[in-house]
Amino acid sequence: MTNKPIQIDIVSDVACPWCYIGKKHLEKALEGFENQEFNITWHPFQLDPTIPAEGLAREEYFINRFGSAERIQQMHERVEGVGKEAGIQFEFEKMPKVINTIPLHKILHIAREEGTQNELEGRLFKAYFTDGVDFSEKENILAFMEDFGWSREKTESVLADDQIAYWVTQEIKHFQNLGVSGVPFFILNNKYGLSGAQPTSVFKEALEKVAEELKPVEVSGNACEIDGDNC
Template sequence: MKPKIKIGVVSDVVCPWCYIGKRRLEKAMHELSGKFDFEVEYFPFELNPQIPASGLNQKEYLAKKFGGEERYQQITGNVTTTAAREGLKFDFASQNVSPNTRNAHRLIQLAKEDNNHVALVEALFKAYFTDGTDLSKNENLVKIAEQAGMDKVKVEQFLQSDTGIVEIEMAERELQQIGISGVPFYIINNKYGISGAQPSESFIKAFEEIATAPVTTDGGEACDVDGTNC
C-alpha cells in the first residue's frame, strides 16, 4: 500500500501564482503517482477582501495596487508568459472586473460536501484567467459550479443565503494566526509548509523527503497581502 501525502493548499481564485502553482503541483503528483497517493484540500485566502460585492474595474484597480500602469503591464506580462510555460492561457485583456472572492470561496467549501471542490477550483481559475468571466455575478458562479458537476438549484439557493460566511472567516483567521500572509501556501501532512508556486521539481524533492526529515524550501513566486505582487 502506497503512503498517502495530504496537501492543504491555501489560495485565492484570482491569484495567478496559485493557478500556476496548481499546475506545477499536479505535475509533481503525476510524476510520483507510482510511489504515493495524494489527498488535496483547498483552503480560503482573500487577497482583496475590501473589494465590494459588485467588483471593481480590473485594470484600474490592479494598476493602482501595483503602482501604475507600467508596473501592471510588467506583472501581468510576466505571469502570462510563465503560465504559458505551464500550459495555461492567461488573458488579462478579457478580464474587466476584479471580484470580491468571498462567494467563490463559499462555493468551494460547499463543493467539499460532494468531494468535488478540486474540480470547482480548476473551473474557477479557468473562468477568471482564461475566459475573463466576471466572478462577482452569482449567475456566472452558478454556471461555473454546474459545469464542475454541482447541482444548479442547490448552488442558487446557497448563494442567496449567508451560509458558510462565518466558516470562511474563521478559516482565514486560523491560517493568518499560523503566519500565512501570501499565497499559494502548501501544508504537507499537517506539518510542513511550502511557500509560493515552487517548480514541480521542488515539490517532487519535498514529497520524496517528507517521511524522513523536515523539509524547507526557499519561497517561490506568490501573491501577498501588501499588494506589490498580485
C-alpha cells in the same frame, strides 16, 4: 505494504494567478509518484477582502494598487511567461473586473465536502484567468455551476447561506493566525510548508522527503510464524 496517503493542504485565493501556476506545478510533480496516494484539500484566503460584492473595474483597480500601467504590464508579462511554461494561457485583458472571492470560496467549501473541490478549483482558475468569466455577476456563477453539475437552486442556496460564509471567514482567520500572509501556501502532511508557486522540482523534492518518511521500517525480532515453528 503501501504507504499512507500524503495530505496536501493548499491555502489559496481564486483571484491569485500564482495559485493557478502553483497548482499546475504541483500536479506535474505528482505525476512522478505512481504508487503514492495524495489527499488534496484547498483552503480559502482573500488577497483583498475590501473589494465590494459588485467587483471593481480591472484597470482602475490595478493602477490604484500597483501603480503605473507600465509596471502592471511588466507584472502581467512575467505571470504570462511562467504560466505558458506551466500550460496556462492567461488572458488578463479579458477580465472585466476584479472580484470579491467569498462567494466562490463558499461554493468550494461545499465542493470539498462532496469530493469535487480539486476539480472545481481548476475550472474556476481557468474560467477567471483564461475565459474572462465575471464572477461578480451571480448569474454567471449560477450558469458556471450548472455546467459543473449543480442545480441553480443548490448554488443559490449556498450563496445565500450566511453560516457557510462564517465558516469560510473563520478558516481564513485560522491560517492568518498560523502566519500565512501570502498565497499560494502548501502544507505537506501538516509538517512542511512551501510558500509560493514553487518550481515542479521543489515540489517533487519535498514530496519525496515526505514519502520516504512514510515508508514502513522493518525491524527483525522474535515473532510467531504461521506454521507455529517459532512459538
